[in-house]
Amino acid sequence: MIKVAIVDGDDSFRQRMRALLESADGIMVVSEAKDGQEAIDLIREMHLEARPDVILLEIGAPHASNLGTVTQICERFPHARIIVLHDEGQERRVLDAFRKGAQGHLVKGRAQPAEIVQAVRAVGRGEAILSRHVAGRMLDELIRKGKDRGV
Numbered sequence: 001m002i003k004v005a006i007v008d009g010d011d012s013f014r015q016r017m018r019a020l021l022e023s024a025d026g027i028m029v030v031s032e033a034k035d036g037q038e039a040i041d042l043i044r045e046m047h048l049e050a051r052p053d054v055i056l057l058e059i060g061a062p063h064a065s066n067l068g069t070v071t072q073i074c075e076r077f078p079h080a081r082i083i084v085l086h087d088e089g090q091e092r093r094v095l096d097a098f099r100k101g102a103q104g105h106l107v108k109g110r111a112q113p114a115e116i117v118q119a120v121r122a123v124g125r126g127e128a129i130l131s132r133h134v135a136g137r138m139l140d141e142l143i144r145k146g147k148d149r150g151v
Helices: 011-022 036-045 067-076 091-100 113-124 132-148
Strands: 002-007 027-033 054-058 081-086 104-107
Touching: 002 011, 002 036, 002 113, 011 027, 011 113, 027 036, 027 113, 036 054, 036 067, 054 067, 054 113, 067 081, 067 091, 081 091, 081 113, 091 104, 104 113
Parallel strands: 002 027, 002 054, 054 081, 081 104
Antiparallel strands: none
């Protein structure tokens, strides 16, 4: 059973994610939080065996960035794996999140239900996941930067 925490400031999004993930075999949502600090507090209070294996963490909140939360979770709960969620156009945040320890990435509003479940399962198995949509954009940017440097 893959235990999941959902961290997102949008109540309706969290509810949709909970319904989707709990309808999938082998996945159980163990907590929800509106922001990174609330998530850290909730996880810290949980018994070790009840803590999430995978955390879906929004990093593109308009009122605050949860990028610092990625580092804090990786330091405090090294067993947990993080899938960052963001809105389109925030690819730089994704790179920062991977540098800080995230293992997965999905674009909010673009990821299909099957893709979300597949990502949770893959990251739960220890694999890294990057959405095809953003992977193409990042590859284009890396190629462009390489050409600018004469590489």
